[in-house]
Amino acid sequence: MHRRLIFSSILSLAAASVIQRPLLEPSDSQALINTKPLVSSNAIQDDISSSKLLERAKHLYKLAKLATDEYNHPTRVIGSKGHLATIDYIYSTLASLREYYDISNQTFPAVMGNVFESRLVLGHSTPKSAGPMSLTPPTKNKEPVYGPLVLVANDGCEELDYPANVTGSIAFIRRGTCPFGTKSENAGKAGAIAAVIYNHMQGNLSGTLGQPSEHHVATFGISDTDAEPFIKKLQTGETVDASAYIDAIVENIGTTNVIAQTKGGDPKNCVMLGGHSDSVAEGPGINDDGSGSLTLLEIATHLTKYTVNNCVRFAWWAGEEEGLLGSDYYVSQLSEEENMKIRLFMDYDMLASPNYAYQVYNATNAVNPAGSEELRDLYTGFYKAHGQNHTYIPFDGRSDYDAFIRNGIPGGGIATGAEGVKTEKEAAMFGGRAGEWFDHCYHQLCDTVNNLNLEAWELNAKLVAHSVATYAVSFKGFPERTAITSNAVPERSLYHGPKLVI
Incomplete structure (x- = not known):
């Protein structure tokens, strides 16, 4: 049996034990x-x-x-x-x-998610690499959904990439160019009942949808190896029936940073x-x-x-x-x-x-x-x-x-x-x-x-x-700060945290 978190009780506990503690006054x-x-x-x-x-x-x-x-x-x-x-x-x-030390707490809004159970079936097989994306919503009513697998054009970063027949189907989307959350959101806007993002590089694919959107759909990631036979079938016009199931929660909560300065x-x-x-x-x-x-x-x-x-x-x-x-x-x-x-x-x-x-x-x-x-x-x-x-x-x-x-x-x-x-x-x-x-x-x-x-x-x-x-x-020999921006231009990162975002 799954236990949903009672967030109001948890935050009350946080307030009682941490957040409401008074800031320390300067001492002599x-x-x-x-x-x-x-x-x-x-x-x-x-x-x-x-x-x-x-x-x-x-x-x-x-x-x-x-x-x-x-x-x-x-x-x-x-x-x-x-x-x-x-x-x-x-x-x-x-x-x-x-x-x-001067000590302070910094409470801020956050989002957390938990996947209790998941299953993906493509054709007559369950891809070994299949795993739900972090911060994915559940499938409708937390029940399995069924529909044909539909190949999305390009990298699925534009709404026009999604063909009309993706409505009521499971979108099959290549990784690349834009965040996973954008792909899931576009799939939802197009009427997909779930999405599967497959790796275009070697290896499994595990990432996060990031900030929740009302248009996100239940989303899985799979490896290039597991995706390859289904891509070939879809490109030749063959129908691939699929089913997806995710029991998950995504919740907005509050949480706290702790800062101490000498x-x-x-x-x-x-x-x-x-x-x-x-x-x-x-x-x-x-x-x-x-x-x-x-x-x-x-x-x-x-x-x-x-x-x-x-x-x-x-x-x-x-x-x-x-x-x-x-x-x-x-x-x-x-x-x-x-x-x-x-x-x-x-x-x-x-x-x-x-x-x-x-x-x-x-x-x-x-x-x-x-x-x-x-x-x-x-x-x-x-x-x-x-x-x-x-x-x-x-x-x-x-x-x-x-x-x-x-x-x-x-x-x-x-x-x-x-x-x-x-x-x-x-x-x-x-x-x-x-x-x-x-x-x-x-x-x-x-x-x-x-x-x-x-x-x-x-x-x-x-x-x-x-x-x-x-x-x-001492900061002797260490460069001085001159501005809050840098002339250096970092490369675009595939990560924002421990999970892939692109």
Whole structure:
């Protein structure tokens, strides 16, 4: 039996436990803070241990279990009791440090979805790769729908691409050019009862429809291999009967970012870093992004032993898994003056993948705000100094740095890998198993405490601490901010968050 979330009750719980907490008043503790030593990289790195990180991870998993009565398994997806408890844990931990930090909550509108069950049949077969798109609506009345499969012209980005006979049928649409949500919307406007988007490149297709539309229809993605025989049949005039079924909800809710900024340090030159507090609905997200968000919480705790020359601002974003909702909202609310105070943003998402590689976003100044490359080089310099290999990964909009670099703020970050397959070369560089995902539990129920590589997590947490200490002391040699826009023109990204959008 499916349990629909009672969102009014959940939001009341959020208000009682988090949102209605009073903002902390400035205290007279600044004189005491100023008696502490200036933060140094070595000192704060020494404060970091895998045992303390693991202790926090175990607690986070307990919080994820609070959602079991809603989802039948642990999760920290936005709107769930697991996520509300996560926000409360972060806030209450910071509240104990109120003499050192100004703390605030930022509540914003968000959309969440959950697919309870789905099935797609094309002809007489069920494509193995078929999967519902994130934020898809259900089929009509949450019942199976039946109709012929109709091939859509071009990439389905224009309403004219949809032939008259798509009405009452299941639209078969090629990936490419425009967002999946646009394709689903056009299919709905044309009268389709469901849509199937097939990959035009090699591999399976899993993505999101993004912001809900009243015209969206139940939408699946399938691989190029599974699509090929049906494309040939339709192109030769053969009829392909099909059926689709999705039981899902898409709901508008409210959720919360948590921000903590040091009382000390130059407020016009702020070091900012963030991780996301939510998980996907499918699992508890202890690596994704418990490892990043807990690293921030641990460092924020230890930073209170020191003074800083430049302010440090920590952020825990909500709704990253639904499409970078929290970080997008945060940046959209910044005035030009407040935007210019942020000298750089550092993103820390998935730092403890079990089959890890030390990955650095390849953020160059050529296609990103000036300073992004200097941050990239700080990361690589740390790995080299510790005798570790590293590899560059695309800076392609898959995590919360995206809104910052689009608004002129230098950005970068590190990771340890998600669903990508480790190569033989990478196995030689980092150990582990070639031919397997960096995180075989990525976006799955098994992303628990047992899914963490503690060695990688501790080293990366020390690197995060190093990045904080470096810029909290000085921005010497780091490019000055001059505008909220950048002369660099980034390439169009296929991602806006962890799921494909195009």
